[in-house]
Amino acid sequence: MTRPTGTASFRTPLLLTLSVLLCLAATAQTYIPGKIVRPATNATARGILDPNSDGFTSAGTSGYAGQDDVSSSNNELPYKPLYPFYAEPNSDLRRGPDKRFTDFVPSTIDKASYYMYYSGSNVHFRVRMGSIIPGAKGYSFLVDIDGRFGYSGPLADPNYLAQTTGVGGNPGFEIEIDLFSQASQTGIAVYNIDGKDKRNDFLPAVWSVNNWLDYSQIAMAATSDNGDPDYYIDFYVPFSVLSGINFAAPTTPANISTSTALRIIPTTVMAPLPAVGGPKSDIYGLPDNLYPNANDEYIAMLGSMPPISISNFSSGGPGQSSTACTAPPTINKVSSAATPTTVTGTWTPNRNASAILSNVGITVYRKVAGSYVSAGSTTVTASSTGSTVTWSVSGVTVAAGDSFYAVAQAPGESACFESGRVAANNCAARIAAPTFDATECNSLGAGNTSSKGFTFNNKPSVWPNSFAKVSNTTQGT
The missing domain is CATH 2.60.40.10 (Immunoglobulins)
Known part of the structure; x- marks a missing residue:
C-alpha cells in the first residue's frame, strides 16, 4: 500500500507537540512551591521536618499561594524570619556563582532569607537559596551568646581575633552550627568556637551526625529569583546540644538557656567546612562586596541586630524585632x-x-x-x-x-x-x-x-x- 504523501511530516510535529505538553505537565506537577523535592532519609528526622508526612512544607498539598511562603498560616511549621537590616542583595558573593547554591534569596514579602522555629526540643533552621546542585558545600550559623563583639567600643569582645588570612578571623562568635552537603562525612555539626578561628583548634565537634541527607530536607520556595525556582534547605539541632556547651571566662553566661539573648548570622561556604576558617561565600544581611574584610561585615551586622532568644521562635513566640x-x-x-x-x-x-x-x-x-x-x-x-x-x-x-x-x-x-x-x-x-x-x-x-x-x-x-x-x-x- 502506498503511504499517503505528507503523513510523516504531519506526524512529526504532532509527536513533538505532545512531548512538549507532557513535559510541561510533568514540570507543573513537579515544581509546586512547597513541595519537598528531597526528603530526609532518616525516618525520625523526616517526621520532625515534615510532621504530617504529606511531602510538603506548605500548610497543604496545594503548595504556597502566590509568593507567600513565609506566613505561619501558610507553613506546616511556624517558622519566623530573622531580618537583614540592609536589603540582602543577590550577586554579592565573596566566592561562587551568583544567584545559585550559596546565594541567599530574600522574600518579596518580609525581605528575609533565613528563618527559625523552636519545637520545644529541637531548633529548626531554614534558608532560601538560589538553586541546588550536587556537591559539597557548607551552610553555617554563627552564634553570639554574650553580646560582645569587635575590637573596640563598649561592646568589644576580649576574645576578638583579627582576620589575618583570607578565611581567618572571629569577631566574637561562640558557637557555630553547620550543615555540610556531603553524604560520606559529617553532615551536621556544632562547634565551640569561642576565641578560635582555625578548624583544628575547635575540633572535635561538640556534637555531630553523619550524612546530611538523613537529617535535612529540601523544598521548593515560592520565589524565582533568577527565572528558575529557589529552594528551602531545612534542618534541625536538639536544643540540649546547645545548652550543654560550657564556656570559660571571660565569656558569660557559661551555658545558654531558651531565654539567653543571642545573635545568629548565617553564612554559606564554598566547601564542607565551617565558616570560621573556611572559604565564605555569602554572609547574610549585608552586601558582601562593600566589606572586603569579613570581620567588618559581621561587626556591622551584629551592631544592627536585635538580640533574640530561642523561646522567641516557639509557635507562640514573638520572633525577632524587625527594627534595627x-x-x-x-x-x-x-x-x-x-x-x-x-x-x-x-x-x-x-x-x-x-x-x-x-x-x-x-x-x-x-x-x-x-x-x-x-x-x-x-x-x-x-x-x-x-x-x-x-x-x-x-x-x-x-x-x-x-x-x-x-x-x-x-x-x-x-x-x-x-x-x-x-x-x-x-x-x-x-x-x-x-x-x-x-x-x-x-x-x-x-x-x-x-x-x-x-x-x-x-x-x-x-x-x-x-x-x-x-x-x-x-x-x-
Missing part, C-alpha cells in the same frame, strides 16, 4: 563632688551603610531607689559611619555611689544596647596616695581610658542588669 538597633554610646567618669553635674561620653554609628547618623538621641539613666530612671537626654549627629562624636547631658543630680549608664536611639531604630555602667565617686574627698586607685572617678565601660592612661576592659552591660566597676587597682610602681 542603634550602636551604644560610651559614658565617661561621673563625679559626685558637685551636684547637679554634667555627664559626658561619645557615640560612634554602626559600620552599616544604612546606619542613621542624624538626630540620634542619647539618654542617661541614674539608679534611684533601686531602679534606673532617665536623668536627662541630648541629640547628636555624626558625619559618617565610623566617625565618633561627643555628647553631654547637663543638670544631672548625682550623689556618691550612684550608678549611671547611657543608651542611644536613632529615629526609626531601637535602643537595644547600653553603655558600660559607671559608679559616681567623690573626687574631692579622695586623698592622694602612692598607689593608683581605679575609683578615681574612673569606673568606666569597656574601652574607656582613665586620666592616667589606663584602659579598663570591664565587662560592658551589653544586656541589662550588668554592672561594671573597677576598684582597688594598684599601678605597680
